[in-house]
Amino acid sequence: MKDLTFETLIAVFEQIFGRGLFWAMVVAAVLVTVAFLYALIRDKGVISRYFLRAEIMAPVGAVAAILFVQFMTSSGFRDIGGPIDVIVLILIGLAGAGAAVFLAYTVQALLSKNEA
Amino acid sequence: MTLDRRQFLALAGAGAAVAGTAQTAKAQPVKTTAKIVILGAGAGGAALANRLAERLDGAQITLIDGRKEHWYQPGFTLIGAGLKPASYSVSGTGEWLPSGTRWVQDYAAEIDPESKKITTRGGEVVEYDYLIVATGLTLDWGAIEGFSLDMVGQDGIGALYAGPDYAARTWAAMDRFTDEGGDGLFLRPATEMKCAGAPLKYTFITDDRARRKDTRGKVNMTYAAPQTNLFGVPIVHEKVRMLFGDRGINTHYGHTLTAIDPGKKRATFATAGGATELPYDFLHVIPPQRAPEVIRNSPLPWADKWTDQGWIEVDKHTLRHARYPEVFGVGDICGVPKGKTAASVKWQVPVVEDHLVAQIAGKEGTEMYNGYTSCPLITRIGRAMLVEFDYNNNLTPSFPGIIAPLEELWISWLMKEIALKATYQAMLRGKA
Numbered sequence: 001m002k003d004l005t006f007e008t009l010i011a012v013f014e015q016i017f018g019r020g021l022f023w024a025m026v027v028a029a030v031l032v033t034v035a036f037l038y039a040l041i042r043d044k045g046v047i048s049r050y051f052l053r054a055e056i057m058a059p060v061g062a063v064a065a066i067l068f069v070q071f072m073t074s075s076g077f078r079d080i081g082g083p084i085d086v087i088v089l090i091l092i093g094l095a096g097a098g099a100a101v102f103l104a105y106t107v108q109a110l111l112s113k114n115e116a
Numbered sequence: 117m118t119l120d121r122r123q124f125l126a127l128a129g130a131g132a133a134v135a136g137t138a139q140t141a142k143a144q145p146v147k148t149t150a151k152i153v154i155l156g157a158g159a160g161g162a163a164l165a166n167r168l169a170e171r172l173d174g175a176q177i178t179l180i181d182g183r184k185e186h187w188y189q190p191g192f193t194l195i196g197a198g199l200k201p202a203s204y205s206v207s208g209t210g211e212w213l214p215s216g217t218r219w220v221q222d223y224a225a226e227i228d229p230e231s232k233k234i235t236t237r238g239g240e241v242v243e244y245d246y247l248i249v250a251t252g253l254t255l256d257w258g259a260i261e262g263f264s265l266d267m268v269g270q271d272g273i274g275a276l277y278a279g280p281d282y283a284a285r286t287w288a289a290m291d292r293f294t295d296e297g298g299d300g301l302f303l304r305p306a307t308e309m310k311c312a313g314a315p316l317k318y319t320f321i322t323d324d325r326a327r328r329k330d331t332r333g334k335v336n337m338t339y340a341a342p343q344t345n346l347f348g349v350p351i352v353h354e355k356v357r358m359l360f361g362d363r364g365i366n367t368h369y370g371h372t373l374t375a376i377d378p379g380k381k382r383a384t385f386a387t388a389g390g391a392t393e394l395p396y397d398f399l400h401v402i403p404p405q406r407a408p409e410v411i412r413n414s415p416l417p418w419a420d421k422w423t424d425q426g427w428i429e430v431d432k433h434t435l436r437h438a439r440y441p442e443v444f445g446v447g448d449i450c451g452v453p454k455g456k457t458a459a460s461v462k463w464q465v466p467v468v469e470d471h472l473v474a475q476i477a478g479k480e481g482t483e484m485y486n487g488y489t490s491c492p493l494i495t496r497i498g499r500a501m502l503v504e505f506d507y508n509n510n511l512t513p514s515f516p517g518i519i520a521p522l523e524e525l526w527i528s529w530l531m532k533e534i535a536l537k538a539t540y541q542a543m544l545r546g547k548a
Contacts, residue, residue, distance in 0.1 A: 011547040015538030073533040074199050075526060079498030084518055085526040 032106055039109035047109065054104035058097040065096020145173035146477045153234060153244035155224055157181035159189075159458050159544065160250035160447035162212040163465045166546030169214040171473050177216070178242055180234060182223040184209055186544075187280060190458055190536055193314055195283035196276035197321045197497060198291060202284040212544040224251075227414040229440045246442045246472060249428055251411060253310065253448040253456070256404045261375035261384075263401060271378050272298075272398040276318065277310075290398060294326040297334030298397025301383055306342035306372045307404040307425050310448050310456040313491035313503065315339075316346065316356055318400055323363050324496035337364065338394065340371035340385060348454070349509045352493075355522045359495060368394075373401070407449055416443070418451045427451030432507065433484040435468050442475075444468045452487065453507055459490035462543050488512060492532035500528040 014022050040046065069092050070076055080086060152168060154161045157179040165177055191205035213219055222236040227247075234242045255277055257265055268275045269285025272293055276283040293300060302319040304312065319339050326332040339346070339360065345353040346360070346367065360367055371385040371392070382393045407417060407426035416437065417426040429438045430445040432452040437443035446464050448456045455464070464485050471481030487507030492500045502519050504512045513521045519528060542548040 008542055008548045011542035011545065012535065012538040015541045016534055069530075073498075073530055075498035075529055075533075079496075079526040079529065081499055081525040082520060082523050084520075088527050088530070 032103060035110055036102060036106045039106060043109065046105075050105050050108045050112075051101075053108065054101045057100040057104040061100020062093035062097040064100070065092050068096075143171070145171055146473055147173045148175050148476045150245045150476055151176045151243060152178070152246045152248070152472075153242055154179045154248045154250055155181075155227070155234065156250035156252055156447075156449075157183075157209050157213060157219065158186065158250060158252050158447065159540070160252075160461045160465060161248070162186070162209075162544045163461065163546055164248055164250065164446060164468060165217050166212075166214045166544070167465060167469045168472070169216060170546060171469060172476065175476075176218070177214075178218045178220060178244075179213060180220045180222065180224055180236060180242065181209060182221055182237070184221070186212060188537060188540060189310070190532075190540065192276045192280065192283040193317050193321070193494065194533075195280055196274070196286045196290065196318060197494075198287045198325070199497065202280040205280040205283070214546075224410050227410060227416065229415060229437075229443055232442070244442075246444075246476075247440075248444050248446060248468065248472075249411070249416065249449050250446045251408050251449050253405045254408050256406055259404045260373060260401060262378065263376050263403075267378055272381065272396060273376075273378065274318075274398065274400045275402070276400070277314070277402055286400070290322055290325065290400075293398035294322065294329055294331055294335065296397070297326075297331050298336070299395050300335055300337045300398045301340065301394055301396035302338065302400050303340040303371070303373050303402060304342065305402055305404045307406065308422065308427065308456060309402065309405045311491065312348060312456075313493045315400070315402055317494040319365060320359070320363070320495045321497060322398070322400075323365060328497075332364075336366075338366045338368065340368040340373070340394065342370065342372040344369050349503070349505045349511075351509070351511065351522070352503055352505070355501070356493075359524075376401070405448075411449060415439070422451055432487065433467075434471050434481065435464055435485055436471055444472060452485075454487045454505075455485075455489050457489050457491065458540055458543075459504075460488060462539075462548065463488040465543070465546075486512075490514075492528055492536065494529070494532065495524045498529055499524040499526060500532050501525070502528040502531065 066089060080089065152175055154165055161179055165179055168177055186207045186209045188205040191200060194200040195202055195204060210219065220236060220240065220242065222238045224234050225237045226235040232244050257263060265278055267273045268278060268282045269288050272289055274286030274289045276286040300322055302315060304315040323337055326335040346356045347353040370387050373383055374386050375384040381396055383396055383399055385392050385394065411417060411428060412426035416428040418429040428445045428449055428451050430436060430450050431438060435444050435446060435450060446468050447461045467483040467485045470483035474481035490504040493503050494500045501522055501524055503521055504514060506512050511521050519525065539548055
């Protein structure tokens with residue numbers, strides 16, 4: 001890789017997903033983050049029973065993210081060839097798990113009228 | 117602190133606005149009235165046009181290329197593997213060219229570097245102060261006796277180098293072959309070629325397709341190379357030799373394809389001991405590769421090297437022409453020991469940009485091209501080796517200690533499958 005700047009990275013992601021979908025995803029991620037922060041400030045902290053329930057979504061998110069990447073790239077578990085591949089697989093799983101928990105928590109917090 | 121929803125959104129919006137105004141500092145464009153002609157609007161030509169349009173203020177940049185379609189050539193193997201449709205590699209040349217440049221939609225018929233003029237086939241004369249030769253190369257299909265492109269896709273003949281549609285037809289032929297079984301014959305030409313890894317990749321992919329269909333037992337695989345190795349970089353050759361052994365792929369060295377007999381399904385090779393024939397049920401043809409005729413007929417090629425191929429005489433580090441200092445080369449057309457890949461173009465473009473802009477500003481350029489080439493060598497669908505090397509046959513891994521260059525990895529496949537086309541297109545826009 002040469003000249004791997006932030007601008008290049010944005011250009012690469014725009015090409016992978018298409019400009020429209022990429023920025024729609026960025027906007028969606030920002031909106032969910034903003035909603036999460038809003039709920040956090042409104043509720044003066046994390047509500048543990050929402051968080052506990054949201055954690056159930058973690059394995060679902062992890063598996064979904066891994067299967068999504070494998071489907072998009074015509075590959076599977078049999079193609080894991082070295083330690084870096086296992087690390088990448090774990091990272092994709094963690095990203096999926098984190099995103100699922102985050103989303104599940106935010107949805108619950110926004111839907112509830114309950115303020116602690 | 118209490119904050120209602122509206123106040124919070126206002127605060128978040130203000131934060132985003134501040135973040136958006138942050139900009140990276142850019143070098144001042146160089147003012148000039150120079151006339152720059154770029155011969156060829158493919159990967160090298162388009163990338164350089166975008167870069168020069170950013171760096172120069174007032175330059176007249178003209179691209180000369182008669183081809184309306186832009187082909188993402190690294191995608192041809194994926195099309196030939198049956199993973200992508202032909203349209204995966206096709207876009208329009210005009211989509212990649214910056215505004216403010218002129219595109220002459222015609223091919224060059226004559227190059228006169230003494231009087232600094234290009235004449236197109238249509239008779240238009242374009243004068244230049246600086247010339248960038250980025251024509252790419254031509255595939256000499258006529259050099260294979262008995263072969264013609266209309267055979268591709270039928271009777272077990274494949275030729276994915278010929279273009280996206282031919283790559284799709286090659287997949288149709290390979291798909292049938294891996295259903296039915298027989299002799300699979302793979303090869304490379306004796307000349308310099310673009311992406312010397314591609315013939316190997318297609319051999320591995322065919323082997324993998326047969327294994328997935330459970331027909332590998334009735335498929336016989338043979339790879340014939342004119343050289344004494346499978347890959348020009350010795351350490352990569354050794355690795356591929358071991359993988360071929362592991363996959364049960366036979367090899368013949370010193371074999372150059374000269375003719376085919378499609379009726380009898382036999383291919384003729386020139387060898388040190390005379391002509392020899394090999395049978396095939398599937399044959400992947402890659403012809404000799406040369407500079408386009410307009411280049412071979414100009415004074416630009418080397419006089420004493422590659423005389424049958426006609427690559428232009430440029431310095432291998434600066435890519436400036438040895439006899440015409442206002443002429444540069446980029447991409448496949450350069451007469452340098454390595455680097456007929458899109459990855460090389462990516463490394464060459466900033467070098468040419470640096471030397472050309474410096475020359476216009478009355479300075480000396482400092483960037484040097486070290487022969488960098490990269491090849492995500494697919495060893496089966498789902499795995500590849502990220503092979504990167506330079507003029508000295510040294511491996512130059514981008515991620516040392518993280519992505520091993522000679523290991524078959526999923527991450528290297530991921531790069532080829534999703535990141536490569538995106539990086540390539542970012543390069544065309546001058547962004548990478």
